[in-house]
Amino acid sequence: MLLASGSGHSAGPLDLADIAASLYFNVLEHVDPKKPHNQMRDRLYVSCGHTAPVWYAALARAGFFPVEELKTLRKLGSRLQGHLDRGTVPGVESTAASLGQGLSIACGSAFAARLDGARYHTYCVMSDGEQDEGSTWEAVMFAGHYRLQQLTAIIDRNNIQIEGMTEDIMQLEPLRERYEAFGWHVLEIDGHNFEHIIDACREAKAIVERPVCIIAHTIAGKGVDFMEGDYRWHGNPPGTVETERSPVKDAQGDAALKQLRTLAGKIENMDL
Amino acid sequence: MLRMTNRSAHLKRTTLNKDIELVATRDGFGIGLVELGEKNNQVVVLCGDLADSTRAAKFREKFPRRFIEMGIQEQNMANVAVGLALAGKIPFVSTYAVFTPGRNWDQIRISGAYNKANVKYAGAHAGISVGPDGATHQALEDIALMRVLPCMTVLVPCDAEETRKVVHVAASVQGPVYFRFGRTATPAFTTTDTPFNIGKAQVFRDGSDVAIIGAGPIVHTALAAADRLIEQDISCRVINNPSVKPLDEETIERAARECGAVVTCEEHQCAGGMGSAVAEFLAQTFPVPQIFIGMRDSFGESGQPEELLKKYRMDTDAIVAAVRQIVKKKRR
Numbered sequence: 001m002l003l004a005s006g007s008g009h010s011a012g013p014l015d016l017a018d019i020a021a022s023l024y025f026n027v028l029e030h031v032d033p034k035k036p037h038n039q040m041r042d043r044l045y046v047s048c049g050h051t052a053p054v055w056y057a058a059l060a061r062a063g064f065f066p067v068e069e070l071k072t073l074r075k076l077g078s079r080l081q082g083h084l085d086r087g088t089v090p091g092v093e094s095t096a097a098s099l100g101q102g103l104s105i106a107c108g109s110a111f112a113a114r115l116d117g118a119r120y121h122t123y124c125v126m127s128d129g130e131q132d133e134g135s136t137w138e139a140v141m142f143a144g145h146y147r148l149q150q151l152t153a154i155i156d157r158n159n160i161q162i163e164g165m166t167e168d169i170m171q172l173e174p175l176r177e178r179y180e181a182f183g184w185h186v187l188e189i190d191g192h193n194f195e196h197i198i199d200a201c202r203e204a205k206a207i208v209e210r211p212v213c214i215i216a217h218t219i220a221g222k223g224v225d226f227m228e229g230d231y232r233w234h235g236n237p238p239g240t241v242e243t244e245r246s247p248v249k250d251a252q253g254d255a256a257l258k259q260l261r262t263l264a265g266k267i268e269n270m271d272l
Numbered sequence: 273m274l275r276m277t278n279r280s281a282h283l284k285r286t287t288l289n290k291d292i293e294l295v296a297t298r299d300g301f302g303i304g305l306v307e308l309g310e311k312n313n314q315v316v317v318l319c320g321d322l323a324d325s326t327r328a329a330k331f332r333e334k335f336p337r338r339f340i341e342m343g344i345q346e347q348n349m350a351n352v353a354v355g356l357a358l359a360g361k362i363p364f365v366s367t368y369a370v371f372t373p374g375r376n377w378d379q380i381r382i383s384g385a386y387n388k389a390n391v392k393y394a395g396a397h398a399g400i401s402v403g404p405d406g407a408t409h410q411a412l413e414d415i416a417l418m419r420v421l422p423c424m425t426v427l428v429p430c431d432a433e434e435t436r437k438v439v440h441v442a443a444s445v446q447g448p449v450y451f452r453f454g455r456t457a458t459p460a461f462t463t464t465d466t467p468f469n470i471g472k473a474q475v476f477r478d479g480s481d482v483a484i485i486g487a488g489p490i491v492h493t494a495l496a497a498a499d500r501l502i503e504q505d506i507s508c509r510v511i512n513n514p515s516v517k518p519l520d521e522e523t524i525e526r527a528a529r530e531c532g533a534v535v536t537c538e539e540h541q542c543a544g545g546m547g548s549a550v551a552e553f554l555a556q557t558f559p560v561p562q563i564f565i566g567m568r569d570s571f572g573e574s575g576q577p578e579e580l581l582k583k584y585r586m587d588t589d590a591i592v593a594a595v596r597q598i599v600k601k602k603r604r
Contacts, residue, residue: 039360043359045355086387087387087388093358094354094358094383094387095382095383095386095387096382097382098378098379098382100347101351101378101379101382101383104347104348104350104351104352104354104355104379105351105352105354105355105358105383106355107348107351107352107355108351108352108353108354108355108356108357108358108359108363109355109356109358109359110355111340111352111355111356112355112356112359112360112361113359115316115337115338115361116359116360122355134347135347135348135351135379138345138347138348139348139351139352141343141345142342142343142345142348142352145343
């Protein structure tokens with residue numbers, strides 16, 4: 001998708017792939033492409049709209065629209081916009097792009113469920129960078145104050161943002177303690193371990209009287225060795241920048257695809 | 273005595289009497305919310321620690337479960353409302369207009385308007401007539417901020433009764449709606465029979481020399497000005513134009529064609545307000561000379577409402593002077 005579009009974000013979508021797969025193929029209940037507006041469905045609000053590629057990919061694989069459409073990402077006339085867009089393809093709960101907005105929307109969703117006595121659960125996936133935003137903390141305070149137990153936030157703690165490491169740009173730590181001080185129950189997991197992700201989401205639903213924050217520790221650019229842990233791949237697709245660890249630009253696309261499709265060489269048959 | 277008013281506008285006979293009843297438009301907001309809450313249990317009201325002042329407290333007394341105290345969190349409030357709307361609620365976001373849309377315009381732009389979320393934004397304390405609180409609290413830019421957003425409806429009621437109607441109409445349409453109202457008591461001159469529809473302006477007074485197009489309580493000032501001008505043989509058509517977006521293009525174009533000159537008036541910056549919406553439209557259809565009554569690229573200050581309206585040229589004298597000036601500029 002990123003190669004075909006020639007622009008977009010690489011690191012976040014790659015490191016969120018395990019979380020996206022866990023949510024769409026295990027955690028989310030009543031999320032059904034045949035009934036995308038089912039009132040009973042769990043709601044997933046993605047706050048970091050720049051990670052659109054991984055969510056569009058997950059929705060396509062879950063059957064919300066044809067997989068072939070993924071290569072139209074960011075192209076004129078496409079239903080797949082550069083940042084997540086509600087109303088074009090089914091399954092996207094809200095438009096997102098300007099950071100620090102999704103948690104507030106998720107709070108409204110969880111509050112509505114409480115008013116209606118509905119049982120659906122609301123999830124919000126945030127980047128760690130958007131913890132810089134004051135509006136994020138307004139929502140964190142609100143959810144704690146109203147004890148929104150039907151709300152679970154998942155933070156993609158990949159330690160990078162567009163221009164550097166999160167702790168260099170604007171210190172987030174101690175992130176766990178900050179959430180706890182606002183009245184949240186916090187779980188910390190390996191964001192690349194399916195069992196951890198799924199178990200944490202189950203545990204979150206069992207916690208009453210408090211919203212739950214899952215800090216998912218991830219490796220930015222997971223699965224592509226020359227991207228892993230390097231903030232310079234936050235906002236760029238393969239073939240656009242050269243680093244001391246990367247192949248030359250023209251070779252980056254093939255190298256990234258090969259690593260991803262073979263799980264770094266573990267699978268020999270690349271046609272899988 | 274009320275002369276030459278359009279009967280179908282159903283204005284009070286006492287409209288131009290000195291003892292006309294004064295009611296703040298915000299009181300119409302509170303009454304409208306309570307009526308709506310009784311009719312529709314999907315209506316919820318969010319408030320940023322200003323419920324008494326905005327009159328959202330009326331709703332809080334009646335429907336405490338559906339009233340959400342947001343604290344002083346305007347950004348969060350705008351998007352909690354989006355989450356509620358996407359779940360099927362009809363949320364009213366209520367605070368001062370300097371904060372909504374002043375403090376949360378990005379949230380309104382992306383998550384409200386672009387999302388086409390069914391959120392109703394109520395901007396209280398609009399205009400210079402906020403008075404003693406001063407420039408920081410006098411919203412004079414909110415119409416411009418909301419009018420430029422695609423998908424957004426923008427309504428500016430002229431008195432408490434029209435504000436009450438706006439609350440009902442806003443809830444009856446799907447999609448984001450912004451409306452503004454004021455703090456101070458102003459003439460209550462329309463009636464339950466006065467028509468109000470989105471996309472419609474009403475001719476409150478017939479006339480043929482100049483069209484005075486107003487939005488907000490200043491429409492009453494325009495009627496007073498027209499009443500004075502007829503004694504100088506200048507016949508003014510006074511148009512109440514609460515639907516800033518979508519604009520009633522038919523009524524406005526007809527006024528330009530038949531009167532040949534326009535004076536717009538509002539408690540807002542001349543730049544980007546209702547007058548600008550009228551000018552943008554007429555420039556492309558039937559351009560006529562226009563004078564803008566409003567704030568001329570400055571901030572307000574503390575003072576009594578009537579003192580401020582006089583100083584900043586938004587009172588009867590100012591409208592009379594503008595009409596006399598534009599009559600001379602008319603195309604012959």
